[in-house]
Amino acid sequence: MSQLKKIQYNCKQATFLIEKKLLTRITFREHIELRIHLMGCSVCRLYGKQTRVIGEMVQQLFKSSQPGEVKLDDSFKKELQERIETELNKN
Numbered sequence: 024m025s026q027l028k029k030i031q032y033n034c035k036q037a038t039f040l041i042e043k044k045l046l047t048r049i050t051f052r053e054h055i056e057l058r059i060h061l062m063g064c065s066v067c068r069l070y071g072k073q074t075r076v077i078g079e080m081v082q083q084l085f086k087s088s089q090p091g092e093v094k095l096d097d098s099f100k101k102e103l104q105e106r107i108e109t110e111l112n113k114n
Contacts (some may be wrong), residue, residue: 033060045078051076 037060040053049057061068095103 030062034064034067037061037064038070041067041074045074 037057040049040057043049043053044057061071
């Protein structure tokens with residue numbers, strides 16, 4: 024398979040580069056590879072958009088709240104615990 028074909032069809036590498044780009048700088052080659060992949064892959068484009076939005080939301084959450092201020096309410100914790108127990112009991 025040619026190098027271009029490998030880039031076009033490698034979603035795992037593309038998602039890795041999307042995440043890496045959010046945390047640090049990517050190389051020029053990585054940037055080109057990611058652009059080529061994203062031109063033909065709508066799923067990875069959507070993943071990139073969602074990842075950026077989630078990252079921005081998390082940053083805003085931590086900037087707007089004081090330490091110890093972000094807590095889960097008891098009803099959510101109870102529901103989450105019940106869902107976990109249900110999933111564990113399936114096996």
